[in-house]
Amino acid sequence: MNMRSPVELKAVSNPPPAAQEPRVVDRSIGDFIGELRQLSNAQIEQVLAYQRKHGVRFGEAAVALALATREDVMWALSKQFHYPYASGDGARFNPELVAAIDPFNPQTEAFRGIRSQLMMGAMAADQPKRALALLSPDTGDGKTFFAANLAIVFSQLGAKTLLIDADMRTPRQHQLFDIPHETGLSSVLSGRAEANVVRPVPDLPSLYVMPVGAVPPNPLELLQRPAFGLLVHELLAKFDHVIVDTPASIYGADSRVLAAKCGLAMVVARRSVSRMKSVHGLVSEITRGAVQFAGMVVNEH
Incomplete structure (x- = not known):
């Protein structure tokens, strides 16, 4: 019997319109x-x-x-050159969103380089389409900063990109992008809301963010339900790229559960802050499962 979860289609019942092809205008x-x-x-x-x-x-x-x-x-x-970028001095963007503010910043170039490696490897066109879960061993490793800017540079290719804030412990993406967060991922997984949970980002026409919404008292139980896997499956059909920000692994198994349901994972560590024992332990846990490991990034932010 082919059963469909009610979350499957209603979670994004009004999907954002497809990005229009840029029209070339010969202007100086x-x-x-x-x-x-x-x-x-x-x-x-x-x-x-x-x-x-x-x-x-x-x-x-x-x-x-x-x-x-x-x-x-x-x-x-x-x-x-039809490159989405914050107009003026970028004051409306959080300073952490360097890829939206300064396209010539060395950090932005680093994000482009990582994007290229992913697109030639784990996220290549001939690979199965998966959501990318970003994990880190501890808080303060820069994972949220990394997730936000990686999503921005993917969207700057003109590809519809969704950033999901699945960090139901210490969510920050709604703060970085200054978007409403009354409803979000937790609302969908708990069955309390199924529409208006995907927010477009002004000035970055191909980027959308799904915030956490209300922080639930039982995040791990919500994530372990079948609904999250079904939701990711539906979103992968509507977006070119789906990037998922997860809680630090010190909070428990949340991030590993998310990685398993996304299918693709990358670990973010912070230079001179992250403990190698914690990093090795997290990588070992990921690579023992069925998740495809996309690599590790050492962050200096």
Whole structure:
């Protein structure tokens, strides 16, 4: 008999619309900066004259003349190359979301590098589609920071990406993205809410976040129910990538249960903070099961 859980379809009964294909518009950096800074024709001519005289790019000339900032130039580049990026100074984003604020930051480049490795390996197109669970041995290892920024760089490819905050012990994703969190994963798993639990992220059109919702008194019991596995299965059919932030392993078996239901796991440790014994123990537990191990990242954040 083919039975369907009520969670299976109703958890995201109103799925976010598919990301539209970017429309290529042949506009110059000068056009974008001019609009952003509302430069007059005289000021644009001043920038062009400086550009010709010194043999530099329009953005460099505008910055040299104090008619634009470096952040303005990065924003203009993001528009020209259809790269989702926080406009202006990125003040509306939490400083931890470096991939949304500064696309040329070395940390952002590191996240892109990890994304590339995953897409050529455990998350390659010829591999079974799985959700990626991010685990860490202890609190303060930077796992939530890592999960948020990894989700951002995946979404910047134009792929619909969902970040699930499954850390029902110390949830933080709703704070980082400044999204409502009255309902979320716990509401779905407990059967109290099945709609409006997936939140779009403004300025990052391909990124969505499912917060924890109310912190339950019985997180492990909720996660061990079949509902979470069914929910992940449904979400993988609606999103290109699903990334799951899990509780630190010191809180118990939550993270390992989540990893088993996601099918793919990566461990995040923190340099000079994480204890090697704890890291080795967590990796050993993951690799003994049926979960595919995607690797370990040593975080300096």
